[in-house]
Amino acid sequence: MKLLESREDIEFLVNSFYKKVAKDKTIGFFFTDVAKVNWDHHLPKMYSFWESLLFGQASYKGNPMAMHFPVNEKVAIEKPHFAHWIKLWTETVEENFEGETAEAAIYKASNIANLMAYKMEIARKLK
Numbered sequence: 565m566k567l568l569e570s571r572e573d574i575e576f577l578v579n580s581f582y583k584k585v586a587k588d589k590t591i592g593f594f595f596t597d598v599a600k601v602n603w604d605h606h607l608p609k610m611y612s613f614w615e616s617l618l619f620g621q622a623s624y625k626g627n628p629m630a631m632h633f634p635v636n637e638k639v640a641i642e643k644p645h646f647a648h649w650i651k652l653w654t655e656t657v658e659e660n661f662e663g664e665t666a667e668a669a670i671y672k673a674s675n676i677a678n679l680m681a682y683k684m685e686i687a688r689k690l691k
């Protein structure tokens with residue numbers, strides 16, 4: 565098993581994850597039908613996002629929360645969806661990598677997912 569230690573590793577991880585997500589019965593439709601994601605655009609953003617979070621590279625410039633509110637307005641992204649996102653992410657990390665950075669990828673994703681789930685819920689209540 566390999567350490568998660570380079571930009572190439574992140575690209576591999578993110579590509580593997582979104583391959584699963586795109587065909588996933590529980591959350592795939594948010595990407596393919598609700599947001600109709602342009603993968604050529606989305607994937608490089610996700611490489612930069614993870615590079616910034618895990619290696620402190622300031623390559624991601626964006627607001628990770630903001631992109632989710634318009635999706636959440638069309639179809640509610642609820643706690644079980646986030647729990648499933650985390651399950652797929654954890655599986656994908658653990659299938660391919662080990663070590664401190666791999667653990668941080670799981671830990672940080674879980675924290676963000678929980679915060680995001682909370683913010684999406686509040687946004688729906690305030691509507």
Ligand code: HEM
Pocket residue numbers: 591594595599600601602605606609610613625626627628631632635641645646649672673674676677680
């Ligand atoms: C079920 C849960 C989730 C759904 C359905 C979802 C869906 C989406 C969608 C549709 C986009 C927009 C893609 C585009 O049109 O370019 C997006 C962007 C993004 N998502 Fe998620 N997401 C989820 C959870 C998460 C989590 C947990 C994280 C972080 C750990 C995350 C991080 C991001 C980032 C960084 C972007 C790019 C924002 C930008 O364009 O700067 N998402 N997500």
